[in-house]
Amino acid sequence: MDFLLPADQMAMLLWGLRTTVLLFTVAWVGAFALAVILVTVRATEYRPCRWIVDAFVAYHRNVPLLVQVMFWYFGMPEILPEGIRFWLYDHNAEFSLAAIALALGSSAYQAEDIRSGLRAIPATQFEAARALGCNYLQTMRFIVVPQALRISLPPLVGRALLLFKNTSVAMAIGVAELTYRTREIENMTFKTFTVFGIATVLYLLGTFALMGLGAWLERRTTPGRKERRHA
Amino acid sequence: MTAPVIVRFDQVNKWYGQNHVLQDVSLEVAKGEVVVVCGPSGSGKSTLIRTINALEPIQKGSVTLNGTAVHGKGTDLNKLRQSVGFVFQQFNLFPHMSVLDNVTFAPIRIQKRPRAEAEALARELLARVGLAEKEGSFPGFLSGGQQQRVAIARALALRPPVILFDEPTSALDPEMVGEVLQVMKSLARDGMTMICVTHEMGFAREVGDRVIFMDQGRIVVDTTPELFFDAPDHPRVRRFLSDVRGEH
Numbered sequence: 001m002d003f004l005l006p007a008d009q010m011a012m013l014l015w016g017l018r019t020t021v022l023l024f025t026v027a028w029v030g031a032f033a034l035a036v037i038l039v040t041v042r043a044t045e046y047r048p049c050r051w052i053v054d055a056f057v058a059y060h061r062n063v064p065l066l067v068q069v070m071f072w073y074f075g076m077p078e079i080l081p082e083g084i085r086f087w088l089y090d091h092n093a094e095f096s097l098a099a100i101a102l103a104l105g106s107s108a109y110q111a112e113d114i115r116s117g118l119r120a121i122p123a124t125q126f127e128a129a130r131a132l133g134c135n136y137l138q139t140m141r142f143i144v145v146p147q148a149l150r151i152s153l154p155p156l157v158g159r160a161l162l163l164f165k166n167t168s169v170a171m172a173i174g175v176a177e178l179t180y181r182t183r184e185i186e187n188m189t190f191k192t193f194t195v196f197g198i199a200t201v202l203y204l205l206g207t208f209a210l211m212g213l214g215a216w217l218e219r220r221t222t223p224g225r226k227e228r229r230h231a
Numbered sequence: 232m233t234a235p236v237i238v239r240f241d242q243v244n245k246w247y248g249q250n251h252v253l254q255d256v257s258l259e260v261a262k263g264e265v266v267v268v269c270g271p272s273g274s275g276k277s278t279l280i281r282t283i284n285a286l287e288p289i290q291k292g293s294v295t296l297n298g299t300a301v302h303g304k305g306t307d308l309n310k311l312r313q314s315v316g317f318v319f320q321q322f323n324l325f326p327h328m329s330v331l332d333n334v335t336f337a338p339i340r341i342q343k344r345p346r347a348e349a350e351a352l353a354r355e356l357l358a359r360v361g362l363a364e365k366e367g368s369f370p371g372f373l374s375g376g377q378q379q380r381v382a383i384a385r386a387l388a389l390r391p392p393v394i395l396f397d398e399p400t401s402a403l404d405p406e407m408v409g410e411v412l413q414v415m416k417s418l419a420r421d422g423m424t425m426i427c428v429t430h431e432m433g434f435a436r437e438v439g440d441r442v443i444f445m446d447q448g449r450i451v452v453d454t455t456p457e458l459f460f461d462a463p464d465h466p467r468v469r470r471f472l473s474d475v476r477g478e479h
Binding site for chain 1: 284286309310311312313317319321323324325326327328329336337340341342368369370371372385389
């Protein structure tokens with residue numbers, strides 16, 4: 001790669017990619033877990049629960065991601081107790097707060113994807129499970145959720161791609177991820193085309209990997225994938 | 232009647248809002264009986280059998296299954312439902328599971344039986360409904376008649392003493408009705424207690440012990456197939472029979 005960029009600069013870019021992948025992974029796991037909680041809370045009959053979730057989703061869908069990230073980095077620590085604030089600043093606060101902001105933003109969308117998947121399961125599936133003696137949790141675990149996740153998979157893959165790309169927003173608060181490193185090297189070398197070209201390829205590698213994973217999961221979860229259609 | 236009563240309705244009443252869908256229904260079904268429930272649409276037939284496994288609540292009276300009050304306060308519904316098979320009009324198989332997994336699901340996951348035992352029983356049942364070679368297929372790859380036969384095997388996998396059929400052939404293409412009825416007839420001949428909501432009059436006549444005719448939420452006639460078909464004395468039944476037979 002030396003003909004494109006010196007090895008040390010290439011290493012910086014790859015280190016940036018590592019941070020990007022890490023940020024994405026932490027944010028995605030947090031987002032998915034939170035989305036499941038949001039869907040569960042939203043499913044309760046208790047009205048205030050639904051209002052809280054709806055408000056949460058509305059905020060994250062209607063406020064620019066950059067504002068959310070900056071709010072978490074510049075605004076949130078102000079209201080935190082001093083001890084936690086200093087601890088955060090000592091422990092890579094940019095990264096953690098960016099991960100939190102990205103996770104919250106993505107969770108709102110993922111929750112909507114999962115919820116629409118659940119709503120696509122006909123009531124007769126619940127009924128069939130109940131008629132076999134399933135309790136509520138067994139019905140959800142064995143019958144409803146597996147089918148709903150299958151339906152939610154394509155939109156969830158789309159959200160994951162979006163989240164992967166949106167990690168670049170974290171550069172605004174100084175997280176040294178791929179875009180941050182790209183800008184840095186570009187400022188040092190003025191090889192704008194080359195540096196951004198390499199960054200583009202690196203982002204594409206990440207998104208292609210996610211798309212491949214999504215396609216693999218979709219194939220794996222297609223009922224009767226090994227079966228030829230013969231009734 | 233000497234055989235013990237399995238299902239008992241006692242003055243059952245049910246409303247959907249203002250609509251009085253079951254009116255003072257009383258009925259006893261003994262072990263080994265095959266009871267066919269028929270009547271015009273909206274007469275409460277499906278609602279009637281859906282109260283037996285508490286898919287439908289009732290407002291007054293009581294339904295008793297094997298001596299347990301179905302709608303009683305302390306009743307463990309999940310346990311109760313394992314002792315009554317239910318076959319739906321639309322099959323309602325689990326589309327994400329293979330045929331074998333559909334049949335073994337409840338024994339393994341709900342009754343916690345060993346997988347080997349559950350699979351042996353499932354294969355036996357699938358052979359019985361004529362689908363032994365389809366155990367690896369998925370519901371989406373089967374015809375309606377095949378799906379309904381799998382659904383019957385699934386219901387039988389819990390070894391229930393009684394099995395309920397809710398218009399099991401109404402969603403099928405005509406050429407597939409026969410294969411499902413054949414399975415039902417063989418069950419009936421083996422002494423299974425069955426309550427079938429169906430318009431298949433041939434089935435009622437051939438294997439039915441009793442015919443229940445419902446109209447507007449009431450049991451209007453409760454008699455033998457012979458009397459029901461050959462000497463219908465109720466005007467509503469005569470009209471129904473001529474409609475079913477396509478006479479005008």
